[in-house]
Amino acid sequence: MMRITLMVNGEPVTRSVEPRRHLIDFLRLDLGLTGSHAGCEHGVCGACTVRVDGEIVRGCLVLAASLDGAAVTTIEGLTDTGEGAALQAAFIARNAAQCGFCTPGMLMAAADIVQHHPTATRAEIREHLSGNYCRCTGYQAIVDAVESVLEAAR
């Protein structure tokens, strides 16, 4: 077991973890933060997208043990700070959930667009969200929702 201390959604957390524990299981099973989803668990679906030190990552491809001193933000954190509010409202307004499993990861990736690419076109939104395609199809309503948030902010 390895002892790690890190910030999760702005709060300090200290836990002992097995090296084989990935960040998503750490969040879900050790901290009870079940907003981040474990989907494919090999880096393909993006349902596990969270922020580490301000950048989105695949939570299933990060060892919790490697995160001593890091700052992690999950969908719960985006909700608590209100950063995700406009996106969440737009997803609801446009029924952009699809089956819903990808939604937390989609919102984390969408927040990354809002933060770093505020002038993104529809094609660029699609490109950025391509790492979060899961099992449904279309993603039209999701692109609509992200686009509406970007437009409202301009």
Next chain:
Amino acid sequence: MKWPAFGYAKASSLADLWRLQAEHGADARILAGGQTLLATLAFRLSDPKLLIDITRIAALRGITLADGVLRLGALTRHADLARDPQVARHAPLLAEAAPLIAHPAIRNRGTIGGSLAYADPAAELPACILALDATLILASPAGERRVAARDFFTGLFETALRPDEIILAIEVPVATDATRSAIVEVARRSGDYAMAGLAACLRLAGDGRVETARLVYFGVGPGPVPAPRAAAALEGRAPDAATIAAAAAALAQDLDPPADLHGSPAMKLHLARVLTRRALTRLATPTEIAA
């Protein structure tokens, strides 16, 4: 699947890494960005007893320019390649390649050293460094050695790396006014491994003719595949439609693509030819050159 049980250690320096490797030998695997290794561990493709995290080793970091060479530390991430101004200016092929690699969340962790050491035959960066005629700096407890990219990739997922060696850095000759580069690929889904791809570097003479050409294909063989005959069809000629067609025709002598999930050898050769026309037509277009 969950990862198998393994130990984890952070190496703080190269000396620390050599000590850990000496202690654990073949039971240890090096962990950089982890975007390939950790995915393959989820499939239980290997069973290391220890992962040695090298991401804190300062000697593996940094992008520096000296004597006409851009030196990229092995820990340079794909996201760094995409936005570093020195890379954009001096190795534009790598800046153009970065957005083709997987997805933003993966590019924030995956490293150039990891990609080259893994040597996936459909990966972009091995083909790029071959097209750029780059040199790899390898390090081991015995010291450093330099290996040309063309000697580094030795087979399917195989490289010239010895068991106790790691990639320290990659040295890329800087782009000049005479050089042109492009990377193009066909993938089923944005960010997927390419069904076929091409990294191309040309050096043009003052009169617009092609002086030297390096065309390197990926996703069509056991590793990055250079196409010397197609390149020879370009050299000494103006890159007009007829020359480009001749290069595409010559590809049949350079490539022998295996069938894979994506299609037959004939389809792969067809894709390679389409990509050849796309890349070379773009490089031969004056507006692109000016840009």
